[in-house]
Amino acid sequence: MDAMGEPQPILDPLTPSAIFLVATIDSGGESAVRDLLADISGLRRSIGFRVPGEGLTCVTSIGSAAWDRLFAGPKPAELHEFPGYNGPIHSAPATPGDLFFHIRGETQGPCFELAMVIGARLRGAATIVDETVGFRYFEQRDLLGFVDGTENPEGPGAAAAALIGDEDPEFTGGSYVVVQKYTHPLDQWNALSIEEQERVIGRTKLADYELPDDVKPADSHVAVNTITDADGTERQIVRANMPFGTIGTGEFGTYYVAYAATPSVTERMLERMFLGTEEAAYDRILDFSFAVTGTLFFTPTVDFLDDLPDAPDTAGAEIEPATLTEIVPVERANAAAAARSDGSLAIGTMKRSN
Ligand code: HEM
Structure with a gap:
């Protein structure tokens, strides 16, 4: 395997608090976004170091179209737009998103502080299109009342499921993350008996044991x-779902987050859930879980963010390669000379007029 860059903390265990921010980059906002990406590790440290024990982390991910706007050079092999799924009964929409910030901690305070700082840095450069506050419910249960996350892979199995290995050497240690916001019609769900609910999920409710194969329905x-x-x-993914909700509006949901070494595994699960399997028309959980957002992002390594590749060279795109080699050194020499003589920003060949 190629030397793996340091992965972002995607394998950290579920925390009691989380904030999920999805943003789209405004036209012309690319450079400010690049600055934020390069600074994000340091910003997290500034807040996190002052609150030891709070376990503040931030995993930053980038969408397919945004990747092309932000970076020259290679692109993660499987980075594409979230396809969306239109099943016979239930659909999963594909919704916009260029950046995804997955902020986690023991309490809301530090998560909120980091979200505020990110929001301030994005103002005028990007628009936050979804902001969800996740919380830990009893015993890591979702709002359907079932323990959520039990069968996540652990240890080396988790790393193998979530982190790119040597199949895409430029991006070893990276990951692909699918996020979807689901809402639950809790009145309908709570009208089912516990036994019926257990057959929807495929596990027992109180003690969280998997139902035996002869009892577990094919559409569970x-x-x-x-x-x-x-x-x-078996193909696995690493899920980091969190409940969210607002009492006043009656919106109760699960913020679904899944990291995988290849998006094809998550997509195969989604196809089975929405379009059906050989034995099931669709996943029964969808009768009680409505997908309202859906986006795929790539999660680069810490090293990638700390040392970003160049921006795409849109200005120089029309220059012939032959002339480029002549021009570039001269420009660089001018810029360096200008920086030495007057301490200016030395942008290109701009000269002071006095
Ligand atoms: C298992 C809840 C969406 C993939 C589970 C379990 C629960 C649950 C309660 C059983 C315990 C566990 O192993 O974690 C939910 C809820 C969802 C949701 C409330 C959204 C409303 C999804 C989606 C996917 C997915 C969209 C995949 C695209 C899985 C997988 C397992 C699982 C792979 C483990 C299966 C096994 O090996 O036993 N989920 N889930 N879930 N879920 Fe979900």
Whole structure:
């Protein structure tokens, strides 16, 4: 395997608090966004170091179209727009998003402070299109009342499921993350008996045991999402779902977050959930979970963010490569000379007029 850059803290365990920010980059906002990406590790440290024990982390991810606007050079092999799914009964929309900030901590205070700083740095450069505050409910349960996250892979299995290995050497240690916001019609859900709910999920409610195969329906959430390769190897993802809600508006939901070494695994699960499997028309959980957003992002390594590739060279795009080699050194020499003589920003060949 190629030397792995330091992955962002995507494998950290679930925390009691989280804030999810999805933003789109405004026209002309690319350079301010690049500055923020380069500073994000330091900003997190400035806040996190002052509150030891709060476990403040931020995982920053970038969408496909944004990648082309922000960076020259190679692109993660499987980075594309979230396809969206239109099933016979239920649909998963694809919704806009260029940047995803997954902020986690023990309490809301530090998460909120970091979100504020990110928001301030994005003002005028990007628009926050979704902001969701996630919280820990009892015993890591979702608002359907079931323990959520139990069968996540652990240890080396988690790293193998979530982190790119040597299949895309430029991006080893990176990951692909799908986010979807789901809302639950809790009145309808709570009208089911506990036994009926258990058959929707595929696990027992109180003690969280998987139902035996002869009892677990083929359209239960667990059955639909247990997938294997042709050789029988189970394919896994690392989920970091959190409940969210507002009492006044009656919106109760699950913010679904899944990191994977290849988006194809998550997408296969989504196809099975929304378009069905050989044995199930669709995942029964969808009768009680409505997808309202959906976006795919790439999560680069810490090293990538700390040392960003160049911006795409849109200005020089029409210059012939032959002349480029002549011009560039002269420009650089001028800029360096200007910087030495007057301490200016030395942007290109701009000269002082006096
Ligand atoms: C398992 C809830 C969406 C993939 C589970 C479990 C619960 C749950 C309660 C059982 C315990 C566990 O192993 O975590 C939810 C809720 C969702 C949601 C409330 C949204 C409303 C999704 C989506 C995917 C997914 C969109 C995939 C695209 C999985 C997988 C498992 C799982 C892979 C583990 C299956 C196994 O190996 O046993 N989910 N889930 N979930 N879910 Fe979800």
